[in-house]
Amino acid sequence: MEVKLHDIGEGMTEAEVLHFFVKSGDAVKADDPLLEVQTDKMTAEIPAPANGRIEELLVEVGQTIEVGTTVLTMTSAVSPRTASSTEGPSPVEQSGGSKRQPSSTTVTLPKRNKPIMASPFTRKIARDQGVNIEEVKGSGPSGRILDEDIYRYLESQESEQKEASVTSEEMDGEAVQAIPSTRTSEPETIPFKGRRKQIAKKMTQSLHTIAHCTHFEEVDVTTLLEWKEQSKAAGKNFSLSAFFVKAVSIALKDYPIFNARLDEEEELIHLNRDHHIGLATDTEDGLIVPVIPHVEQKSIYKIQTEMKELTAKALNNQLSRQDISGGTFTISNVGPLKGSTGATPIINYPETGLMAFHKTKQRPAVVNNEIVIRSMMNVSMTFDHRVADGGTAVQFTNRLVDIIESPQLLALEMI
Structure with a gap:
């Protein structure tokens, strides 16, 4: 099965490959992100059209590709969920026949009601830190997510974990006692004046x-x-x-x-x-x-x-x-x-x-x-x-x- 870059309806003609979420041999499920691309208007992920296994990555990170370019090939375990064959799948037989397995698939990028605005580098920071960027509130113009928003989100998550009550344990058969949470010391400050x-x-x-x-x-x-x-x-x-x-x-x-x-x-x-x-x-x-x-x-x-x-x-x-x-x-x-x-x-x-x-x-x-x-x-x-x-x-x-x-x-x- 070929997974291709498809026009998402924004008038795009090409996109830059920012990041692969998979490598050859990886098993994927339908809708799992395969790679991330950057157009002149937005950043989007290309999802897996079906359950299967990655065969070969055909483009490189940093490469600018045109709409219709095959980005990778994969085997398919089930019929695609969000794909349309370039050859056109056979219609369902009225007698109950099954669909023919498509040999080529063009993937449509998912549209968002409100696209997440963030630079590729900011998105990379989020990925490296294990942050779901959709959960981050942007402080930039029009809600754009900035680098510092990712770090601020991480700090808030860390703070919540530290402030959460620690699971109590029984000690020597005595009553369960709560272990006080630890807090980091306040940083030293210098007046900026x-x-x-x-x-x-x-x-x-x-x-x-x-x-x-x-x-x-x-x-x-x-x-x-x-x-x-x-x-x-x-x-x-x-x-x-x-x-x-x-x-x-x-x-x-x-x-x-x-x-x-x-x-x-x-x-x-x-x-x-x-x-x-x-x-x-x-x-x-x-x-x-x-x-x-x-x-x-x-x-x-x-x-x-x-x-x-x-x-x-x-x-x-x-x-x-x-x-x-x-x-x-x-x-x-x-x-x-x-x-x-x-x-x-x-x-x-x-x-x-x-x-x-x-x-x-x-x-x-x-x-x-x-x-x-x-x-x-x-x-x-x-x-x-x-x-x-x-x-x-x-x-x-x-x-x-x-x-x-x-x-x-x-x-x-x-x-």
Whole structure:
């Protein structure tokens, strides 16, 4: 007996095979589900037309098949209940003769008064968890069943089982005593308000508004570290973070598009002349971004002094509104955290770019055709693809890399 995909009356011409409930050799009863298919309008199960045994599956999961395609073959133990032969069964003889057994069967998918709306993945979750999806109440639009509805249903079932009274037992001939039900402990909660809630709103606004794009590059910081040690020996110590801030500012002079702000209503891109660099700072209460204003006018040592002051304020929750306003570009230096080799940071809306500096590791590198050990650092540049293109972002990053790898270039910029 051939079981075929039949038009269920929704104007369908094809369907995708989502899942088989049976395999070759399985015994099935009439109306048992054989497989599940997804049309452009609904998901439905193809039932067994009669009692029998599965012979061969003729299509694969994930395959899109047309109406009339044979999906499997099976032997039939009794006459089909919900099938019609493609050859047409013989009518019942008036003399009491029996029907001829059809050699090919086309199965009509059962119609529901109210189709169950759920994605194939949600249905898979229900199957894997042993949940009858018809018993689940959907919380999505028009009653659509979502993934969380399946898990919520499982939790409610588990809760009911735990709260049910436990069967009593006689102990040592004494009266039957009820065993108290067990309850799970309440989960610990963290208030979702204040700074945490504001961070969430800002990140959501950024992701929903900006066309994020990130590219990565590696930087050889060996010469910079040597230069830093030489400066320290001469009594002029500086932090790498302050150097990175200044290097970014120099690169922004050549590529001001990343120091811009897009005004969609006015259909204008504002190129900011001033470099107000934000510093992503990790605090106990969450991420905060204090701003160093007019970096283009300041030395590395002035930048370093202001960085220390702003970081101290951030950690002690003493930042003023002015300290965190007006940023035009943000830097995230996660290297000191010793745990990041790459990331795709979220832009600090309404800015256009964000540069993240990751941890430095000693790695083999080829220099002058020789393998040597160098101190290498990864950087990730995230930008608003509505404002700038990937080629320009690469050029900007290359300019920054040149300054970091050859720190003497910075001195030339100061002349």
